[in-house]
């Protein structure tokens with residue numbers, strides 16, 4: 001005697017899938033979409049930009065040289081890096097408060113923050 005028919009397995013599969021999705025949603029909440037991107041160097045904030053829908057290409061002056069980030073659709077992505085291995089540009093775009101792109105050689109952290117501030121651009 002078999003306990004599971006093909007159709008049953010499919011139904012169980014769907015149920016498990018739904019539980020996984022719900023579980024994932026519970027674990028991930030609260031996800032807060034970021035308002036700003038902050039760029040830290042040596043744990044000091046160096047730049048802050050607003051996340052905008054419009055595309056912005058920004059050049060960062062980092063320890064090892066110039067780097068480029070692109071802000072678009074309220075996300076930010078690093079597209080050009082001055083570090084030797086360029087691991088940081090392989091990171092996918094970030095848009096949620098608390099997410100970050102870390103570049104170890106440049107002692108740099110690109111971080112999404114939530115609070116809305118009027119400050120833009122160069123801070124130091």
Ligand SMILES: [Zn+2]
Nearest residue numbers: 081083088103
């Ligand atoms: Zn890097």
